Amino acid sequence: MRTEALLGRFLDALTPLRPRAVWAHGSLAGGDYQEGRSDLDLVAVLARPPGPGTVRQVVALHRRLAHEPLAARLHCGYLAPAALDDPGRAHLTWAHGHVLRRPVTPVTRRELHAFGRVLHGEPPTGLLPPVPDETLRGFVVQDQRDFWRPAVDKARLWRQDIWVDLGLLTFARATVTLREGRLISKREALAELPALGAPAEVVDDIARRRYRDPAPPDDDGRLARRAALTRAYLGPAIDALVAAYG
Structure with missing residues (x-):
């Protein structure tokens, strides 16, 4: 399956950033995923707060994957553990071929707790505060x-x-x-x-x-x-x- 192959290469490319966890949410985790039509919505929790060097690494990582089938649909937010408790805080995000800053919304956080898919490392319940x-x-x-x-x-x-x-x-x-x-x-x-x-x-x-x-x-x-x-x-x-x- 092309999706699983891309996820595997993405996780390998993330290794230098030493993520504590990588999670999937949205349709990829919730059972409504359709290859080639659905986005691949991911969250990576890094060991340290993303700095300028991290931004360059993220850009290079995604550009190396750009030739992969489905890579244009892969979106990922990059967070540090100390920044996980504020649902209004914007985080480094790769989406639609660009670096952006977006929050991990209460809906996404609830999805991660309810049915998030663990691709690597610790589960959401171990790092992400619950959403009242x-x-x-x-x-x-x-x-x-x-x-x-x-x-x-x-x-x-x-x-x-x-x-x-x-x-x-x-x-x-x-x-x-x-x-x-x-x-x-x-x-x-x-x-x-x-x-x-x-x-x-x-x-x-x-x-x-x-x-x-x-x-x-x-x-x-x-x-x-x-x-x-x-x-x-x-x-x-x-x-x-x-x-x-x-």
Whole structure:
């Protein structure tokens, strides 16, 4: 399997950084991973805080792997043990071919505790503080209110598959987390959407592209209709969710 081969080479390349742990989260850990379509979401806990030399090593490491199949989908946050207790703190991250700084969010932290996959070293429960329910709920509401709701008003975004898919699936996952206190996969979120009143045409479009035909023809009329249906549903749905749990 190409995924396992890439993970093995990635772990070998990490050896000079002496990681205490490497974990997978997201679909790779949660059982909804699809090779060639899903991202490989990883967290590496290093022995020391990342400095300028570490940044150069990380860049060189990922560039050496760039020719590997699936390498463009491999994203990894690099943390030090002393920085693990603050879910709002941004960490050195490699994603989308660049060095970024991103936090390890409460949702990711809860995923790691609930079903994180240990690729190397210590388990999340030994290093990562647990996420209180109140912290998780607060983050989920804030993410819907402050990121996704303003995004609904930016019409140009919703002609893209990634925004339609993540917007609706993240909303369904947020709803279940706030309603029941548990995390669900993207596949489970897709199954939740009809009961949440999402437009059937858009739900079927997501299911077809994710699980059956990943490359439908681009058609301006179809994309415009899908965008309009998604935005008309998602804006009021987020407003109602935030009002109920915010």
